[in-house]
Structure formats: structure tokens, C-alpha cells
Amino acid sequence: MASIASIQSGRFRVLKEGSRTSDQAMGPVVYWMFRDQRLKDNWALIHAVDQANKANVPVAIAFNLFDQFLGAKARQLGFMLRGLRQLHRSITETLQIPFILFQGKAEDTIPNFLRECGASLLVTDFSPLQEIRRCKEQICKKVTDSVVIHEVDAHNIVPVWVASDKLEYSAKTIRGKINKLLPEYLIDFPTLQSPNREWALKDRVIDWDGLIDDVLRKGAEVPEIEWCEPGEDAAREVLMGGKNGFLTKRLKNYSADRNNPLKPKALSGLSPYLHFGQISAQRCALKAQRVRKLCPQAVDTFLEELIVRRELADNFCFYQPHYDSLKGAWGWAQTTLLNHASDKREQIYTREQFEKAQTADPLWNAAQLEMVYCGKMHGFMRMYWAKKILEWTREPEEALSISIYLNDKYEIDGRDPSGYVGCMWSICGVHDQGWKERPVFGKIRYMNYAGCKRKFDVDGYIAYVKGLKKVKRKADDMLSPKAKELHS
Numbered sequence: 001m002a003s004i005a006s007i008q009s010g011r012f013r014v015l016k017e018g019s020r021t022s023d024q025a026m027g028p029v030v031y032w033m034f035r036d037q038r039l040k041d042n043w044a045l046i047h048a049v050d051q052a053n054k055a056n057v058p059v060a061i062a063f064n065l066f067d068q069f070l071g072a073k074a075r076q077l078g079f080m081l082r083g084l085r086q087l088h089r090s091i092t093e094t095l096q097i098p099f100i101l102f103q104g105k106a107e108d109t110i111p112n113f114l115r116e117c118g119a120s121l122l123v124t125d126f127s128p129l130q131e132i133r134r135c136k137e138q139i140c141k142k143v144t145d146s147v148v149i150h151e152v153d154a155h156n157i158v159p160v161w162v163a164s165d166k167l168e169y170s171a172k173t174i175r176g177k178i179n180k181l182l183p184e185y186l187i188d189f190p191t192l193q194s195p196n197r198e199w200a201l202k203d204r205v206i207d208w209d210g211l212i213d214d215v216l217r218k219g220a221e222v223p224e225i226e227w228c229e230p231g232e233d234a235a236r237e238v239l240m241g242g243k244n245g246f247l248t249k250r251l252k253n254y255s256a257d258r259n260n261p262l263k264p265k266a267l268s269g270l271s272p273y274l275h276f277g278q279i280s281a282q283r284c285a286l287k288a289q290r291v292r293k294l295c296p297q298a299v300d301t302f303l304e305e306l307i308v309r310r311e312l313a314d315n316f317c318f319y320q321p322h323y324d325s326l327k328g329a330w331g332w333a334q335t336t337l338l339n340h341a342s343d344k345r346e347q348i349y350t351r352e353q354f355e356k357a358q359t360a361d362p363l364w365n366a367a368q369l370e371m372v373y374c375g376k377m378h379g380f381m382r383m384y385w386a387k388k389i390l391e392w393t394r395e396p397e398e399a400l401s402i403s404i405y406l407n408d409k410y411e412i413d414g415r416d417p418s419g420y421v422g423c424m425w426s427i428c429g430v431h432d433q434g435w436k437e438r439p440v441f442g443k444i445r446y447m448n449y450a451g452c453k454r455k456f457d458v459d460g461y462i463a464y465v466k467g468l469k470k471v472k473r474k475a476d477d478m479l480s481p482k483a484k485e486l487h488s
């Protein structure tokens, strides 16, 4: 079987060199999948198979289910595991690559497996999150000298370390760098070939139903959502399905309606799939480019969000270790927030009051409840929601920690660089500029109810969320027909 095209050298970096002597036989290749949970359009998988075929050794995919990952609940874990179950089935049917699932600490399970099978190369996908970077550091220390470790950026279109070698200040400073590199990196994917060598290692049986039941029970506090079907097939349907696909049916309204919380289906709805790597942003961008002639403005706006804003978020988390704390804010923002730390707040709420949507602002409460019921607050409301938390807490660090806590607990796309940056942008002015100084906010951009009222039908949005609640009570289910209709 012919080996496939190699990935570009900038697409991966060597996390650990190996010290294999020329007479030592090459062992199998293992791909530890973490962030990019898909079979199609996955540069990390392409690289793993390519390396295995070149060395004429077998390849396996390993996935580690952490006992606890940044507080993920049934909502997020159920979505992830159902997607993985589908992925496992597709791999078994089409590729004959073993898929092995471990549970516990990846810094133990992965090195143990590498040792057990005598692997000589570990390929892993890239994530800028500190928890994963620490885990990879441990793995590098624990594996034997001969094991080489490659990290592939299979998430960003332009690999984060190629796009820029430093922390970027704003969309303006990274846009030109990314756009210059798009002709080189926004290319079609090669066909993923079968491995040359089959692995005698038998697929260990995975009790998917048992695992799903377990996470649903343990994380029951935040139940699953039903309007958003997990998995690669569903992701493609949302992108370009014949019935209600974003590029096929909904694109024309994107520029005009994307900031209207009453029209959630004007948005792509892709963030859950992008977050879990069930779809590749590169595939979304390639498909969007193909329909640009029909709606140039909508496609350009979408690509700005999908590429520039999303990859700017990865740049921030990659180069700023304090991406989820006030310490990560620019100097001017830290100073202005500090200068206004003792300003009198009109209201102060506790984390619990926020969580239960018990503020005096019905618009804020509606946004919070949309997130609790649907697992996806509208993008425009996310900004208003986080800024009001700054306004109504004792200090900015507390506001940041509450917003990240709630975001990661309820959003289906939480625990994502775009989430940390969204909260940092709203509360600490990251990637933004200074605005007219005012109480509490200092020079951080301000948003208010009156501004929302000018932009969209605030009462209509509040009524829409109330409708979700009624239906939820009636059906005792997170899914409301209205939510389904509006979000599908």
C-alpha cells in the first residue's frame, strides 16, 4: 500500500527527541488523541499513519478518559463519549487501526502503554491548555529514551507556533500574519491511507454504554442537551447538510443576524463540534471558500471568526500561561481595574445568585438560563453576560473566576481557549483597547441594557428563554421544541 503524503514540517514539532541506535528495530506508532476527536481531516492521525507506513510498523490510536477534567459534567462528557463511540465504530469499519481507551491519568496510562507495546513514536495533537501541557511534560519525562514524541497542531489552520512566535496584541496584529500563511496551510487534506501493517493487538472491548451511564450519573447536576447531536456525521450535517446546514441553507443571514440573540440559527452552531474536534476548522474554511461567490460578505465575516478570532484565542493561551487570571491582562487593563477596584458597585451578587439567575436584570437572567437550559448562550449575550459579572462583583479577579466557572460548567463548548479569551476580553480588555473611563470598568469596554435594547428585541429574547423554561418543566427535559427549532 502506498504511503500517504507527509504533513508540512511546520504542522508538527518535536516534543522529545529519541536516542534509538541504528540497529534497534523501530517499534509501533501510537497516536494519543486528545483534542481532535475525529477520523476525517485530522493532521495528527495522517501524520501517525504516515510515520508508521514509512517505518513499516503498525499504528494504534489511544484515548485517555480523565477521571475529572476541569469540572466537565454529564453535558460535556456525554457529548464527547457519544462522539467517540461513533468514531470507534468508523475506525473499526474503515481503517483496521486499534482504538484503545484508557481511564485515569494520561501521564501514567500513555507511558505504560508505550512501554508495554515497545512503541518508538508517540504522536499527539496540540492543545494550549496548561493541564495538558503539564501532562505532556510528565509523559516526556516518563517514557524511555528511545521514544520520540511529536505534537501536531491539528486544530488550527495555521499551526499556532507558525502563525506567530509571540503573544499577539489583537486581531489586528495577528490577522496579516495568518492571512499571509493561508495559501500555504489552507490546503486540501490528503486521503487517509490504511496502515501498511496490521497490529496483532486485539481491539479491547469498550463498554461505551457503561461509560456513558457512569458520566451521566456522576455529572448529573448538568444534564445532557438533545438539540445538538454529537459526532463527526452530525457535525458535517450542521456545516453543510441539505436540510438545515449552515453553508447550504443559513449562510445568507450570517452577517445581518449574527448579533441578534433571537436568531440563533443565523450562527453556524459549530462551536461544540470544533471544541471537541469532531470537525476540522480547516474543512469548514475550505467549504466556506467554495460558496463565497454566493455570499461574499457572510463568508468573509464567518472566516474572520473561524480563523482569525479562534486562532488568536489559541495564540493567547499558548503564549500567556495566565490565560485565565487577571495576571494575564495587559498592563493598562490591570492598572485601570485596580484604580477602580474600590468603586461603589450598584449591586453585588454571590456566585450562587449568579448561577441561579437571581439578579435584578431580567436580560442577564435570561442569558444565564439560556446557557443552563440549552448549553449554548448566544454569542452576543456572552459579552453582555460577562461584563455584567464584572459590574456586580466585589473585584475583577472574582468576576473572572465566576464567569469561567459558569461558562465551563454549563456551555457545551466550555473549557476552550475561545472561552478563556471571551471572559478575558469582556472583563480584562484582552485583545481590546481602552475606552472612555467610567466607574468600576475603568477603561474596559462597557455594555448596558439600553445598548442591547437598541440592537435587538430584548423583551422577545426574555420571553423566548421563559418559553424554554416552561417547556423544560413540562417535559422535564432540557430539550424544548422551540430550542430545537431555533438552534437546529
Ligand SMILES: Cc1cc2nc3c(=O)[nH]c(=O)nc-3n(C[C@H](O)[C@H](O)[C@H](O)COP(=O)(O)OP(=O)(O)OC[C@H]3O[C@@H](n4cnc5c(N)ncnc54)[C@H](O)[C@@H]3O)c2cc1C
Residues within 6 Å of the ligand: 258, 267, 268, 269, 270, 271, 272, 274, 275, 305, 306, 307, 309, 310, 313, 377, 378, 379, 380, 382, 383, 386, 407, 411, 413, 414, 415, 416, 418, 419, 420, 421, 422, 423, 425, 426
Ligand atoms: C464571555 C464569553 C465566553 C465565551 N465562551 C466560549 C466557549 O466556552 N467556547 C467557545 O468555543 N467560544 C466561546 N466564546 C466565543 C463565541 O461566543 C463562541 O465561539 C460562539 O458564540 C459559538 O457559536 P457559533 O459556533 O454558532 O458561532 P459562529 O459565529 O458561527 O462562529 C463560528 C466559529 O468561530 C469561532 N468564534 C466565533 N466567535 C468567536 C470569538 N469571539 N472568539 C473566538 N472564536 C470565535 C468559534 O470557533 C465558532 O464556533 C465566548 C465568548 C465570550 C464573550
